[in-house]
Amino acid sequence: METNTAPKEDGTDRALRDAMVDELRSWGGVTTVQVEAAMRTVPRHVFVPDAPLEQAYGPDSVVTHRDENGTAISSASGVGVVSGMLEQLDVQPGHRVLEIGAGTGYNAALLAELAGPEGHVTTVDIGADIVAGARRGLAAAGYDRVQVIHGDGAAGHPENAPYDRIIVTAGAWEVPPTWREQLAPDGRLVVPLRIRGVTRSVALELSGDVWRSVSIDECGFMPMHGPEAVAELNQELPVNSGVWIRVDDGHPVDADAFAAALTGAPSLAWSGVVVPWQPLVHLDFWLVGATAQTCRVLVADRAREAGLVDPIYPWGSMGCYTSDSFAYLVRRPAPSDTAQEMVELGACAYGPDGERLAGEVADRVRSWGMARARDELAALRMEVHPEGSADHPAAMITADKARSRVFVICG
Ligand SMILES: C[S@@+](CC[C@H](N)C(=O)[O-])C[C@H]1O[C@@H](n2cnc3c(N)ncnc32)[C@H](O)[C@@H]1O
Structure with a gap:
């Protein structure tokens, strides 16, 4: 099969990439100059070498791995979700970033662009062959400074902690204490969190041992696997x-x-x-x-x-x-x-x-x-407390997880 690991001499990849970002801008999928510049720079097609160029620069996710039943277990996520989560994450030059769910390596390359040469990106994936693919893609696109780790992201990667930013790019049922322990003071976590079947990309910041949301966006994600995962x-x-x-x-x-x-x-x-x-x-x-x-x-x-x-x-x-x-x-x-x-x-x-x-x-x-x-919907927020915490007096939803209590509050 012909693969797409090099820039096209006729510039088609650049033109398609610009068209992809222009489309994102047109509906507000990209609003910050930093994320826009990163998405115009990173060659997405290099990370999905078996996909035709038009698909690589289309809006949809590109599935790269399936399990024995044909269920998708890894993909390059849809670009609207990627850009939205990066904007929620707010990576600054010099940041140390942990990504959970390396997948193709595309998002890790965007994170490396945003963190710049003074920053550092660690990305973890549970699939050994997926890790190998992410390393190949990152090397081919010139981002071999990203460290790709094979492991269960529920444990984070303590060796490179603390992180200014942690981003999870697989659906999580739980917010494990390890992410709290590995986050730097004033850090931020962005995670697609599932609450009784509803998944939302939540940006969370710590106040003591309580996570409080700073933004909540719609999203859909393939679920995390591993010993701690809870499947639907x-x-x-x-x-x-x-x-x-x-x-x-x-x-x-x-x-x-x-x-x-x-x-x-x-x-x-x-x-x-x-x-x-x-x-x-x-x-x-x-x-x-x-x-x-x-x-x-x-x-x-x-x-x-x-x-x-x-x-x-x-x-x-x-x-x-x-x-x-x-x-x-x-x-x-x-x-x-x-x-x-x-x-x-x-x-x-x-x-x-x-x-x-x-x-x-x-x-x-x-x-x-x-x-x-009554215009109250914008006030919806979430808090994630350690397990065993008291009930929240204003909670509309209380979801008890194995190691945390998630409260959805409106007003
Ligand atoms: C949607 S893909 C990630 C997309 C990726 N960020 C990209 O840019 O291509 C989800 C990934 O999460 C990985 N994953 C699932 N459970 C995991 C876990 N417990 N720890 C680390 N990675 C996990 C899957 O193997 C899969 O590659």
Whole structure:
């Protein structure tokens, strides 16, 4: 296979790279001159040598490794997520940076650009072949000063600590104490943190032993692996239906009961909340704050086309469940006075408890709608406390992890 490890003599890689950054700028994906300059400089195609140039400079993630079941386990992340997280991280010249999730090495090269010759970048990956690929890419692009370590990022890399910045580029369920121990005073951690199935890129700073968020952005990430990782469980309803329930925190669900529920008539509850179609800022957190267990309902195109379920996003919707029933978020078109597409949000539920669950989800949507109308959504923040800490009096969500307590607070 032809590979792309060298700059193209006709300058196509430069032109495509500039077009990629121009596109990011056009929608606010890049706002700082530092991140913009780094992204115009680092040759992304060198880090994904098997991808065609157009794909290397496209917006989407480029999968580079899959496990024996075909599940993606490593990729160059989508450039909008990369730039957004770098802006959250705010790397300064001279910083010492730790990245967890070296992947292709592309983001480590961007970090090296931002930290400059006086800074230092360490990047860790759990996959031995992935580490070898990252080293190859970094050397080919001229960033061999980046140190690539094979190991479990949950342990950080104490040998090069303290770090001014730590960035995690795989989905984390936990914020282990090691990251706190290896961070310099006034340092910052950016991590895609999963809270009951909702993943957000959170920039956190330390105040004593408590992490407090300074920004929270939408993102999606393949999960971290390793002995400390907690996987989400996927259950298809029934097998080959193209509908899955995904639950977090190791909770098992009775897929047979949900499959039986899916054969009955749905209960629908419309909330009366009419909003522009996207972004539905922080709505998922209001649903997670519901009393029932929360889940995600995932859908393949074939199941949607067959009329089985119709969740709001292409991948599915947030939802909730009991032992034999589940509900998920739906939308329907609403009148609009402008060119902006408007939708009404609601819930669709199946099973003996479906009517009550649908009503509960619609109530949560109304509660979110009121917070939105009062302009309270920007005040949403997170705190991560050590395990065993007291309850937070203002927490909307309390997520107990193995070694920490995560609080989501609004107001
Ligand atoms: C989305 S990729 C990272 C993308 C990368 N930053 C880049 O620029 O190409 C996620 C990576 O995290 C790694 N990973 C997963 N669990 C890990 C762990 N516990 N410690 C270190 N790396 C891990 C995976 O092997 C994978 O390469």
